[in-house]
Amino acid sequence: MSGTGPRQTPWPQSASYPLVQPLQPSVVYVTETPDAMDAQYEGVTEGYAYAREGHPNADVVAQQIDRLEGAKGGIMTGSGMAAVGAVLMGLTKSGDHVIGGNQLYGRSLRMLRDDLPRMGVATDLFDPTDASTLEGVIRPETRIILVEVVSNPTLRISDMAAIAAIAKARGILLFVDNTFTTPLGCRAYDLGADIIMHSVTKLLAGHSDATLGYAVCKDPDLQDQMATFAMTMGLTASPFDCWLADRGLATFPLRYAQACRNAAKLADVLADSPAVECVLYPGRADHPDHNRASAVLSGQHGNMVTFDIKGGREKANALSQTQGIFPLAPTLGDVSTTLSHPASSSHRGLTDDQRHAIGITEGTFRMSVGVEETEGLVAQLANALANFT
Numbered sequence: 001m002s003g004t005g006p007r008q009t010p011w012p013q014s015a016s017y018p019l020v021q022p023l024q025p026s027v028v029y030v031t032e033t034p035d036a037m038d039a040q041y042e043g044v045t046e047g048y049a050y051a052r053e054g055h056p057n058a059d060v061v062a063q064q065i066d067r068l069e070g071a072k073g074g075i076m077t078g079s080g081m082a083a084v085g086a087v088l089m090g091l092t093k094s095g096d097h098v099i100g101g102n103q104l105y106g107r108s109l110r111m112l113r114d115d116l117p118r119m120g121v122a123t124d125l126f127d128p129t130d131a132s133t134l135e136g137v138i139r140p141e142t143r144i145i146l147v148e149v150v151s152n153p154t155l156r157i158s159d160m161a162a163i164a165a166i167a168k169a170r171g172i173l174l175f176v177d178n179t180f181t182t183p184l185g186c187r188a189y190d191l192g193a194d195i196i197m198h199s200v201t202k203l204l205a206g207h208s209d210a211t212l213g214y215a216v217c218k219d220p221d222l223q224d225q226m227a228t229f230a231m232t233m234g235l236t237a238s239p240f241d242c243w244l245a246d247r248g249l250a251t252f253p254l255r256y257a258q259a260c261r262n263a264a265k266l267a268d269v270l271a272d273s274p275a276v277e278c279v280l281y282p283g284r285a286d287h288p289d290h291n292r293a294s295a296v297l298s299g300q301h302g303n304m305v306t307f308d309i310k311g312g313r314e315k316a317n318a319l320s321q322t323q324g325i326f327p328l329a330p331t332l333g334d335v336s337t338t339l340s341h342p343a344s345s346s347h348r349g350l351t352d353d354q355r356h357a358i359g360i361t362e363g364t365f366r367m368s369v370g371v372e373e374t375e376g377l378v379a380q381l382a383n384a385l386a387n388f389t
């Protein structure tokens with residue numbers, strides 16, 4: 001088909017093809033005939049029809065994350081929370097019951113507290129570091145257990161073996177939010193997950209410029225049900241964000257290895273500072289779950305370090321303004337090192353008592369360690385702490 005209309009100038013032909021995956025923002029795809037459209041919708045031929053239902057930029061990214069997780073058929077969503085919603089709302093019905101870890105990502109906790117109950121799905125929380133607290137909240141109608149392997153910001157490690165055993169014995173789906181740990185920290189299927197999600201916004205895309213999620217179910221029927229729900233709700237990922245994530249994923253293993261190396265060093269710098277009350281890093285022998293960390297995390301202990309400074313909010317404000325300290329930016333997984341202060345950001349919705357119960361004080365900072373050159377980064381933090389004290 002050719003003509004003079006705005007859509008009728010043909011794309012130039014090339015005997016060679018681009019090395020870089022193209023960005024394909026087209027919302028709609030042209031088919032030759034109604035028969036061809038039928039063939040496509042019936043699965044006789046393969047092709048795209050309408051971007052909300054799928055597009056090539058989403059598929060190339062999803063397939064890469066599938067490979068990292070050892071999964072098949074995962075989908076991209078417009079954010080990590082869209083992936084959580086696709087699973088929790090796409091796979092439950094009124095009368096079901098969902099259980100979550102008590103230190104889940106704040107918005108996931110909010111979905112369990114406010115949104116699922118409004119739709120007739122009851123919810124309960126348990127302490128995933130102590131699997132004995134799980135049995136007590138399981139009901140006959142429990143459908144899904146949602147856990148994160150490493151908690152934010154206290155970096156406690158869930159007892160994955162015990163939780164997976166209980167879920168399996170009771171026929172409950174184990175849903176793992178693997179954002180913090182990444183598929184290089186642990187492969188969630190190997191830990192017994194039935195469903196995996198990622199906020200691709202974080203380490204996988206890695207540059208704080210794309211908002212995306214990923215979700216996959218081991219069971220193809222559940223995967224179908226979840227993907228159909230995501231299409232119906234329009235939880236679709238933007239092609240441009242997927243294209244950025246594709247570029248980010250190319251360096252993910254390198255970035256992760258460097259960030260883990262840096263994190264281990266920075267944790268030691270913090271531990272040596274008289275201004276610091278305590279440091280939590282799963283790779284350190286003084287971490288409360290250090291033994292479990294060795295079993296669950298595949299040798300790399302992650303890019304997140306949490307520490308408490310002495311002196312409460314006043315000193316927290318002072319540290320944030322200290323020459324050379326990392327920027328206060330409440331996300332994680334960027335190429336540069338950033339800090340977050342949970343009491344004023346991610347955990348501001350909790351009361352002081354609730355925060356203290358999970359180990360967060362006004363002096364708690366969570367550091368997301370980046371890929372900077374190690375020696376310079378160590379010197380930067382050591383100098384900042386020296387200026388601060």
Ligand SMILES: *Cc1c(COP(=O)(O)O)cnc(C)c1O
Binds near residue numbers: 081180
């Ligand atoms: C950020 C995050 C989410 C939500 O992801 P968005 O892309 O921000 O919607 C979910 N779980 C964890 C552990 C996260 O860190």
